[in-house]
Amino acid sequence: MTTLRIAEIFGPTIQGEGALIGEPTVFVRAGGCDYRCSWCDSMHAVDSAYRHDWAVMTPEDVMAEVRRLSGGKPLTVSISGGNPAIQDFAPVIAIGKEEGYRFACETQGSVSQPWFADLDTLVLSPKPPSSGEKTDWHKFTRCLHQAKGCGQAVMKIVVFDDTDYAWAKAAAERHPELPLYLQPGNPEVDPELPVDLNQATDRLLWLIEKVTGDGWFTPRVLPQLHVLVWGNKRGV
Amino acid sequence: MTTLRIAEIFGPTIQGEGALIGEPTVFVRAGGCDYRCSWCDSMHAVDSAYRHDWAVMTPEDVMAEVRRLSGGKPLTVSISGGNPAIQDFAPVIAIGKEEGYRFACETQGSVSQPWFADLDTLVLSPKPPSSGEKTDWHKFTRCLHQAKGCGQAVMKIVVFDDTDYAWAKAAAERHPELPLYLQPGNPEVDPELPVDLNQATDRLLWLIEKVTGDGWFTPRVLPQLHVLVWGNKRGV
Ligand code: SF4
Ligand code: SF4
Numbered sequence: 001m002t003t004l005r006i007a008e009i010f011g012p013t014i015q016g017e018g019a020l021i022g023e024p025t026v027f028v029r030a031g032g033c034d035y036r037c038s039w040c041d042s043m044h045a046v047d048s049a050y051r052h053d054w055a056v057m058t059p060e061d062v063m064a065e066v067r068r069l070s071g072g073k074p075l076t077v078s079i080s081g082g083n084p085a086i087q088d089f090a091p092v093i094a095i096g097k098e099e100g101y102r103f104a105c106e107t108q109g110s111v112s113q114p115w116f117a118d119l120d121t122l123v124l125s126p127k128p129p130s131s132g133e134k135t136d137w138h139k140f141t142r143c144l145h146q147a148k149g150c151g152q153a154v155m156k157i158v159v160f161d162d163t164d165y166a167w168a169k170a171a172a173e174r175h176p177e178l179p180l181y182l183q184p185g186n187p188e189v190d191p192e193l194p195v196d197l198n199q200a201t202d203r204l205l206w207l208i209e210k211v212t213g214d215g216w217f218t219p220r221v222l223p224q225l226h227v228l229v230w231g232n233k234r235g236v
Numbered sequence: 237m238t239t240l241r242i243a244e245i246f247g248p249t250i251q252g253e254g255a256l257i258g259e260p261t262v263f264v265r266a267g268g269c270d271y272r273c274s275w276c277d278s279m280h281a282v283d284s285a286y287r288h289d290w291a292v293m294t295p296e297d298v299m300a301e302v303r304r305l306s307g308g309k310p311l312t313v314s315i316s317g318g319n320p321a322i323q324d325f326a327p328v329i330a331i332g333k334e335e336g337y338r339f340a341c342e343t344q345g346s347v348s349q350p351w352f353a354d355l356d357t358l359v360l361s362p363k364p365p366s367s368g369e370k371t372d373w374h375k376f377t378r379c380l381h382q383a384k385g386c387g388q389a390v391m392k393i394v395v396f397d398d399t400d401y402a403w404a405k406a407a408a409e410r411h412p413e414l415p416l417y418l419q420p421g422n423p424e425v426d427p428e429l430p431v432d433l434n435q436a437t438d439r440l441l442w443l444i445e446k447v448t449g450d451g452w453f454t455p456r457v458l459p460q461l462h463v464l465v466w467g468n469k470r471g472v
Contacts, residue, residue: 012448014457021257022417022456024448075453181258197433201465208465212248212260217311220258221250228464229437229444 004087005031005054007045009065012075016226018123018181019154020104025076026066028092030084034110037131039160041189045082059091066096074100076120083107085143090115106156108133109140116143120151124178126171128157128164130185137174144175154178159207160185172218180219182207186227195231200224240323241267241290243281245301248311252462254359254417255390256340261312262302264328266320270346273367275396277425281318295327302332310336312356319343321379326351342392344369345376352379356387360414362407364393364400366421373410380411390414395443396421408454416455418443422463431467436460 011026031054033046044050057065066077077096079089085107093103093115104121116122124143126135147153155178157168164185172180184203188195204223211221247262267290269282280286293301302313313332315325321343329339329351340357352358360379362371383389391414393404400421408416420439424431440459447457 012453014444014448022458024453024455024457070453071451073451073453197437201433204461205465208250212250215307215309217248217260217306217309219260221260222258223461223464225440225459228459229441 002088002091003056003058004062004089004092005051006057006062007031007042007050007054007082009062009069011069014225015076015078015104016229017183017222017224018106018156019152019179020076020078020121021222021225023076025078025104026069028062028066028077028079028084030079030081030087030089032086033082034086035083035108035127035131035133037127037133039131039185039187039189041186042080042082043189059089059095062092063095063099063101066101067099074102076102076104079103079105081107083111085111085113085116088113088115090118093118107143108135109143110136112139112143112146114146116147117149119147122147122150122153123156124153125156125158128159128167130160130164131158135171144178152179154181156181156183158183158185159210160187165207165210168219169216176218182211182219182221183224186224195227197228200228238324238327239292239294240298240325240328241287242293242298243267243278243286243290243318245298245305247305250461251312251314251340252465253419253458253460254342254392255388255415256312256314256357257458257461259312261314261340262305264298264302264313264315264320266315266317266323266325268322269318270322271319271344271363271367271369273363273369275367275421275423275425277422278316278318279425281316295325295331298328299331299335299337302337303335310338312338312340315339315341317343319347321347321349321352324349324351326354329354343379344371345379346372348375348379348382350382352383353385355383358383358386358389359392360389361392361394364395364403366396366400367394371407380414388415390417392417392419394419394421395446396423401443401446404455405452412454418447418455418457419460422460431463433464436464 007029102120106123109124243265338356342359345360
């Protein structure tokens with residue numbers, strides 16, 4: 001019997017970023033990640049030091065919790081992490097789709113899964129240089145192949161600085177077929193500390209001016225709404 | 237020769253709300269409106285007291301300015317107002333599309349135009365009770381008929397209070413075929429006064445909790461990003 005390591009399940013709230021921004025969503029955050037981004041805002045779902053906080057759940061357990069939170073009304077379920085692609089979410093998606101739930105998944109694109117094809121939305125978010133991680137574009141492309149038949153595949157890139165920005169442009173040239181979403185990086189990831197709203201909007205402004213000043217009109221530029229609204233509080 | 241009353245043309249910046257949120261855009265704000273919403277944030281494009289500030293431009297003048305602002309690179313042009321549907325934007329759209337520009341238009345749905353069919357995106361934003369205006373749903377439906385053949389038609393509703401919220405739900409039931417975007421109302425429309433960011437995020441939070449608490453998972457809930465980033469400053 002498949003079991004899954006789950007760091008948290010919460011919602012419904014709205015999706016705070018990217019292609020589905022504003023969409024009422026229940027989030028299933030998988031535990032475990034093959035990356036260690038320097039600015040990761042989800043270390044509680046990455047570092048095995050937090051492993052004792054993760055639940056071991058069957059796919060039916062996961063969907064039972066999603067159902068409870070949404071009052072049994074189908075909505076979008078976002079599978080995130082950590083890197084959810086290191087586990088097998090096929091059974092969760094199969095049960096949920098049967099009941100009318102829609103599924104989105106966000107992953108960096110380092111591990112591919114056959115169940116990508118069952119998703120409504122696959123968000124591939126390769127990590128820019130500031131993360132300290134390196135993208136294997138061969139593996140990234142394999143993710144895209146696995147996703148054939150899914151509703152939509154999009155690319156989302158977090159931009160902290162000029163180096164990240166140049167890297168994002170190169171990534172876009174590599175995959176012009178993917179709708180692109182850029183978001184300013186958030187260095188304030190400590191859940192114990194409040195986020196400075198003015199600094200957060202300044203970072204968005206910087207990225208907007210970068211893109212428009214550059215005449216690069218392809219990407220959409222979006223903030224992390226949940227950071228603007230809730231700061232770094234978890235489970236909202 | 238057609239001429240147009242234009243209150244302002246500005247950009248490129250990003251679209252701050254609704255279906256195209258985050259999209260690099262040049263805005264063409266038409267002068268004149270058949271409504272007088274109590275909380276209108278664009279009175280400089282509505283009230284004929286500001287008429288002497290509006291430019292009288294030919295369609296080629298309008299596109300020349302759009303071209304200048306975008307450095308000749310095609311992007312999305314958003315035609316707003318006022319109510320742009322009381323004027324003839326067909327020639328502007330024809331010239332722009334020829335050069336690869338895409339066109340969105342936002343209107344309350346009180347006046348229909350054949351050129352709606354030429355748009356990439358038609359945003360119909362019927363005004364809720366708090367506006368003091370009343371929607372003529374027959375005219376609204378005529379707008380939708382005129383829009384047949386356009387890229388996409390969506391509905392956006394501003395929600396200030398519980399009455400508006402109930403009204404938005406009824407509007408959604410009337411037009412389930414239209415993807416729906418809700419945004420919290422902004423009562424702080426004086427361009428001379430700063431916007432209180434915490435209050436703006438509180439209003440978003442209120443609407444998110446309303447929708448999710450209600451199990452109403454169809455609409456997307458989005459803030460006005462430009463208000464969060466720039467306050468009420470014009471021309472950004
Ligand atoms: S890939 Fe995502 S979850 Fe994993 S370390 Fe990087 S930011 Fe954190
Ligand atoms: S329809 Fe729009 S532009 Fe016209 S008065 Fe109302 S809010 Fe202002």
